[in-house]
Amino acid sequence: MTGAPFEPPTADLEAREQAALGGLERVQARVASGMSRDAALVAEPADLRPDIEEMLGVPGRVASLAEPPSEVFAAALESRLLDAADAARVAAARRRPRWWSLPLLRLAATVAAVVLALGVGGFAAVDAAEETIPGDALYPVKEASENVRLFFARGDGVTRLRLAQLAHRQAELEQAVARDAAPRVVLRLEAKVAIATTELVKGARRFDAAGNGAPAEASLDAVTELHDRIERLAGEESRPEVERLLRRMALYLEGQERALGEIARDGSPGAAPSREVPSATPATGARPSPPPAPLAPAVPSAPLAPQPTATRPASSGVPALSSGVPSSTRAEADGAATVIATATATASVTAVPSMSGARGIATATPSPAPSSAPSSTRPR
Amino acid sequence: MGGPEDASAEFVALIERARAYDRDAFGELYRRSLGSVFRYCRSRVDSTAEAEELTQDVFMAALAGIQSVRADREAAWLAWLFQVARHKHADALRRRYRRPQAPLEAAGDAPDGAPQPLAEVVAQDERAEVRRALEQLTDEQREVIVCKYVLGYDNERTAAVVGKNSNAVNQLHHRAVARLRRLLAAREVVR
Structure with missing residues (x-):
């Protein structure tokens, strides 16, 4: 059998329906109070009676759907259900709560697992980042690791970390050159060398003022070693733009070396005697080169302590620094520092002084105007 | 069957015991609600057999889900059972739609095909x-x-x-x- 299409009531029909519904309520109330159905219906307006009667039939027709369950079915289902409940109780008893199912312990175990995973992952990342250079994906991890260590370091520890940073920069520079890295990588390293060295010199001054010359000594060694390595790299490098950057770095380091030499010379009882710096180095690189020892971190393994000069390897090849440096040379080195500082701040390549001579300090004139930089030296 | 607000504490205790799969408690809940659930199911399906099957599904689902029931009154318990019944009925309709069968009303309710x-x-x-x-x-x-x-x-x-x-x-x-x-x-x- 198919049902007739249902048509929504019109406004008139709806009003009539509402009236009939009101009548239905009244009739039901009368029936509930004991009146007979017919008597209750007669009390309503005649035109509404057919509608009310029809509506009164609806509950009866719906009630015909009410069918109680058979006793057989009820008993059979109860038996099945209770057997299932017994089985569920036994199964629940077997599932004894394990210690990790307890809420607090479960939470603690989860937190511990996360911390462990992060810790292991973090250590692995820091370890993997050790061999990176600027531009590598993990280099920021290395930078962050250094910054965190610096944040927590105090006293001599700061100097040790700065020395370690210089050693890292040295290794990174060598790697960058070996990998034929872009000049911008060398530029970033230049900025990082400038920051680490400046901080080292500042620290050395503070320690020196406090009567401890050892940090200045250690810093001088590290800066000198880096200086020498960079000079050698610059001599080996065939790409002019990278070579210029390396030479600028060497120039800056020479100025810092001199500053450290002065601290060491003038400072504490443990300070080293003055060194001599050649007033002018021939363009051929007549400056004595350090021995071709592998680059080792310049971090002293022992705590920084006043160190007799005699303990420093005589063959370290450290050029003698003296106050006999021409003032113009010092000014030029300071100028290079300014250039580096600018590079640090702006991360843009500035024009490099003419470095036709390996030690052309006296003639080097920093030209900080970025616009004059050759396009090949701009960051890519 | 009492009023909607009657014996709340007693009913909560009954539900708690049923959560522990107490045989008597679940039996009590079953006996209290079987008539309503069966009638409800019967009003939605065409044959007594279907209503019995649906009722059984509802109570088995109630047993399986008793841990998650939040009912502090019998009316709430019944409302939950009716909700289960609606879902089970909808599932049955979907199954029937996927695997069409002869209309059950055609089979009628006559026992043994008499x-x-x-x-x-x-x-x-x-x-x-x-x-x-x-x-x-x-x-x-x-x-x-x-x-x-x-x-x-x-x-x-x-x-x-x-x-x-x-x-x-x-x-x-x-x-x-x-x-x-x-x-x-x-x-x-x-x-």
Whole structure:
């Protein structure tokens, strides 16, 4: 059998329906109070009676759907259900709560697992980042690791970390050159060398003022070693733009070396005697080169302590620094520092002084105007 | 069956025991609600066999989900069982839609395929008409009508089971009756 299409009531029909519904309520109330159905219906307006009667039939027709369950079915289902409940109780008893199912312990175990995973992952990342250079994906991890260590370091520890940073920069520079890295990588390293060295010199001054010359000594060694390595790299490098950057770095380091030499010379009882710096180095690189020892971190393994000069390897090849440096040379080195500082701040390549001579300090004139930089030296 | 607010503490304790799969507690819950659940199911399906199957599914699901029941009154427990019944019925309809079978009404309710008296056939036909009309109501209207006329609940208990206040139940009831009347009248005309 198919049902007739249902048509929504019109406004008139709806009003009539509402009236009939009101009548239905009244009739039901009368029936509930004991009146007979017919008597209750007669009390309503005649035109509404057919509608009310029809509506009164609806509950009866719906009630015909009410069918109680058979006793057989009820008993059979109860038996099945209770057997299932017994089985569920036994199964629940077997599932004894394990210690990790307890809420607090479960939470603690989860937190511990996360911390462990992060810790292991973090250590692995820091370890993997050790061999990176600027531009590598993990280099920021290395930078962050250094910054965190610096944040927590105090006293001599700061100097040790700065020395370690210089050693890292040295290794990174060598790697960058070996990998034929872009000049911008060398530029970033230049900025990082400038920051680490400046901080080292500042620290050395503070320690020196406090009567401890050892940090200045250690810093001088590290800066000198880096200086020498960079000079050698610059001599080996065939790409002019990278070579210029390396030479600028060497120039800056020479100025810092001199500053450290002065601290060491003038400072504490443990300070080293003055060194001599050649007033002018021939363009051929007549400056004595350090021995071709592998680059080792310049971090002293022992705590920084006043160190007799005699303990420093005589063959370290450290050029003698003296106050006999021409003032113009010092000014030029300071100028290079300014250039580096600018590079640090702006991360843009500035024009490099003419470095036709390996030690052309006296003639080097920093030209900080970025616009004059050759396009090949701009960051890519 | 008592009122909607009766014996809340007693009912909560009963539910708690049932959560521990206490045989007596679950048996008590079953006996209290079987009549309503079966009638409810029977009002939605075409045959007693289907209603029995649906009722069984509802109680088995209740046993499986007893840990998650939040019922502090019998009305809430029944409302939950009716909700389970609605879902199970919808599942059965979906299954039937995917695997069409011969209409169950054609099979009839006669035991052992014995011929049925004419009066019974007419009554079955009448019930099928009403059931089809009921299915055309909204869920809320149908719940109210079933509670009031199939289960015999008063307004208050109906309101507790459908989760509405008495006024809302009255409105739903009137609209549902008016619509049922129209639907059934239209079918009479067709017939």
